Amino acid sequence: MDEMLSVRQLMKTYGKGCPACLDLTGPDHGRNMCPVCGTIVACADVSLDVYPGEVLGIVGESGSGKSTLVKTLYFDEEPTAGEFYLRSYEDGVPNLYDLSSRKKRWVRNHQMGMVYQNPHLGLRLDHSAGGNIAEKLLMAGNYHVGSIRERAVQLLEKTDIPITRMDDLPRYFSGGMQQRVQISKAMANNPPLLLLDEVTTGLDVSVQANVLDLIREIQRELGVSMIVVSHDFSVIRMLTNRTIVMKNGRIVEQGLTDQIMEDPQHAYTQLLINSLL
Amino acid sequence: MPLLNIEQLNKSFHLHQFGGKQIVGCSGINLTLDHGEFIGITGKSGAGKSTILKCIYRTYIPTSGSMYYESDSYGTIDLARAGEREMIEIRQKEIGYVSQFLKLLPRVTAQDAVIQELVATGCPKERAEGEARSMLRHFGLAESLWDTYPNTFSGGEKLRLNLAAAMVKRPKFLLLDEPTASLDNGSKEAVRDMILDLKRQGTSMMGIFHDLEFMEKVVDQEFSMQSGSITGGRTA
Ligand SMILES: Nc1ncnc2c1ncn2[C@@H]1O[C@H](COP(=O)(O)OP(=O)(O)OP(=O)(O)O)[C@@H](O)[C@H]1O
Ligand SMILES: Nc1ncnc2c1ncn2[C@@H]1O[C@H](COP(=O)(O)OP(=O)(O)O)[C@@H](O)[C@H]1O
Numbered sequence: 001m002d003e004m005l006s007v008r009q010l011m012k013t014y015g016k017g018c019p020a021c022l023d024l025t026g027p028d029h030g031r032n033m034c035p036v037c038g039t040i041v042a043c044a045d046v047s048l049d050v051y052p053g054e055v056l057g058i059v060g061e062s063g064s065g066k067s068t069l070v071k072t073l074y075f076d077e078e079p080t081a082g083e084f085y086l087r088s089y090e091d092g093v094p095n096l097y098d099l100s101s102r103k104k105r106w107v108r109n110h111q112m113g114m115v116y117q118n119p120h121l122g123l124r125l126d127h128s129a130g131g132n133i134a135e136k137l138l139m140a141g142n143y144h145v146g147s148i149r150e151r152a153v154q155l156l157e158k159t160d161i162p163i164t165r166m167d168d169l170p171r172y173f174s175g176g177m178q179q180r181v182q183i184s185k186a187m188a189n190n191p192p193l194l195l196l197d198e199v200t201t202g203l204d205v206s207v208q209a210n211v212l213d214l215i216r217e218i219q220r221e222l223g224v225s226m227i228v229v230s231h232d233f234s235v236i237r238m239l240t241n242r243t244i245v246m247k248n249g250r251i252v253e254q255g256l257t258d259q260i261m262e263d264p265q266h267a268y269t270q271l272l273i274n275s276l277l
Numbered sequence: 278m279p280l281l282n283i284e285q286l287n288k289s290f291h292l293h294q295f296g297g298k299q300i301v302g303c304s305g306i307n308l309t310l311d312h313g314e315f316i317g318i319t320g321k322s323g324a325g326k327s328t329i330l331k332c333i334y335r336t337y338i339p340t341s342g343s344m345y346y347e348s349d350s351y352g353t354i355d356l357a358r359a360g361e362r363e364m365i366e367i368r369q370k371e372i373g374y375v376s377q378f379l380k381l382l383p384r385v386t387a388q389d390a391v392i393q394e395l396v397a398t399g400c401p402k403e404r405a406e407g408e409a410r411s412m413l414r415h416f417g418l419a420e421s422l423w424d425t426y427p428n429t430f431s432g433g434e435k436l437r438l439n440l441a442a443a444m445v446k447r448p449k450f451l452l453l454d455e456p457t458a459s460l461d462n463g464s465k466e467a468v469r470d471m472i473l474d475l476k477r478q479g480t481s482m483m484g485i486f487h488d489l490e491f492m493e494k495v496v497d498q499e500f501s502m503q504s505g506s507i508t509g510g511r512t513a
């Protein structure tokens with residue numbers, strides 16, 4: 001397998017479903033809710049590849065299925081259908097969605113890191129910053145107290161969190177700091193794959209810059225493969241070579257990032273680009 | 278085999294928002310670029326010059342036609358149909374592009390911007406640093422600027438930085454979109470010297486110039502464009 005990650009025909013629906021769901025939803029209909037049975041088709045027909053060391057961007061309007069997609073990759077959500085292969089797990093042979101839940105947990109803890117759109121989802125806000133990192137290390141079977149502490153210090157230093165704040169609760173951290181603790185936690189076990197969902201949304205511009213620089217540094221120095229979800233094209237342009245555009249739960253266009261921005265093909269992408277300030 | 282053979286290249290833009298309006302970028306383009314050659318393109322604004330270069334670099338998706346390119350990594354490859362991965366690799370290792378508009382990453386110092394270009398090709402850090410410095414020096418970018426962010430640079434300084442970043446890799450094939458547009462004569466000469474130097478080392482080039490006179494001694498073929506088509510040509 002050349003790809004770091006390969007996803008085929010991924011689908012996630014919420015609702016009981018009916019034979020018309022897929023035909024009556026998607027960008028051509030401008031909706032993700034089936035008019036017959038009310039099922040939400042959060043994402044469908046999603047196939048994508050990420051190569052080793054590559055950063056893939058995902059853009060799309062609110063509700064287009066971006067978060068659902070990355071949560072399904074992180075096994076937070078069970079897919080309705082689809083295949084998912086990771087090169088770092090048994091050479092990409094098994095469909096990860098067919099694994100037992102114990103094995104899925106292993107893959108998630110050892111091979112993936114996730115930074116959630118909402119820090120509440122990625123962090124225990126009432127556990128110390130260091131404790132949050134320790135949790136991720138423990139989940140990967142690292143029980144040595146000394147080395148846990150050492151690694152936590154290293155990660156916090158790397159993400160520019162003062163070590164003096166290590167025992168403080170993230171609840172009282174600024175948004176930018178919370179995102180940086182999430183990044184530390186996600187990176188704790190040196191995973192080959194990082195999923196980043198709107199990491200900079202809602203942060204001040206200068207704090208955004210700082211978080212983006214950190215991500216760029218991680219990518220450059222460690223060659224980690226990443227999927228970066230954002231509705232901000234300046235973030236996508238800065239971090240990625242290739243981009244996928246989603247609307248109403250489907251991929252409407254994918255291509256080289258500069259091509260998507262300068263020669264968008266799909267009507268929706270043209271609209272997105274034309275609405276840039 | 279020539280380095281690049283463009284046959285019947287057409288690019289039109291389909292604007293959905295405006296009732297599906299079609300805009301012609303370029304049409305019926307035929308060009309052959311031999312190894313080590315330099316083609317100059319002239320023409321009025323809007324004639325379709327940048328469109329050709331952007332199709333080669335695949336910032337634009339050609340509407341029809343072919344662009345056979347002799348790649349080190351892939352052999353003969355039609356750039357009009359190359360996959361995204363192949364284009365990324367070719368951009369990193371073989372084809373450089375200096376754009377008419379300046380694209381620089383925020384918060385990367387001038388020096389680091391040049392270094393990163395080289396490091397991306399697999400060049401060791403120390404060597405990259407040395408070569409970046411000598412390239413910045415060649416283009417006359419004041420040393421006091423090397424460690425600062427380019428967002429505050431003047432148009433000419435940014436352009437010289439862009440040139441340094443593109444040329445430091447000594448790419449096999451270089452696309453130049455009005456690389457002398459906002460430069461004074463001294464800087465223009467630095468560009469011409471570097472072009473000659475790269476040419477001696479085997480780099481092939483396609484460039485758009487306002488004042489082709491200035492490049493007269495450098496180009497091997499010259500084409501002029503009007504309303505999307507090549508209307509005149511001359512071999513030096
Ligand atoms: N647990 C759920 N139950 C029902 N519907 C859901 C659930 N989770 C997500 N959805 C729906 O699925 C669709 C996709 O949601 P998702 O969170 O993936 O969007 P998004 O692209 O990440 O949007 P945003 O840019 O606002 O974060 C939405 O219509 C959402 O309301
Ligand atoms: N991304 C684009 N979308 C729509 N039209 C474009 C785009 N790029 C170029 N064009 C049009 O194509 C024609 C040729 O443009 P261009 O190649 O930039 O001209 P030149 O570089 O010769 O000034 C012009 O009419 C221009 O408006």
Ligand SMILES: [Mg+2]
Binds near residue numbers: 066067068117197
């Ligand atoms: Mg979301």
Ligand SMILES: [Mg+2]
Binds near residue numbers: 454
């Ligand atoms: Mg132009």
Ligand SMILES: [Zn+2]
Binds near residue numbers: 019035037038
């Ligand atoms: Zn239905």
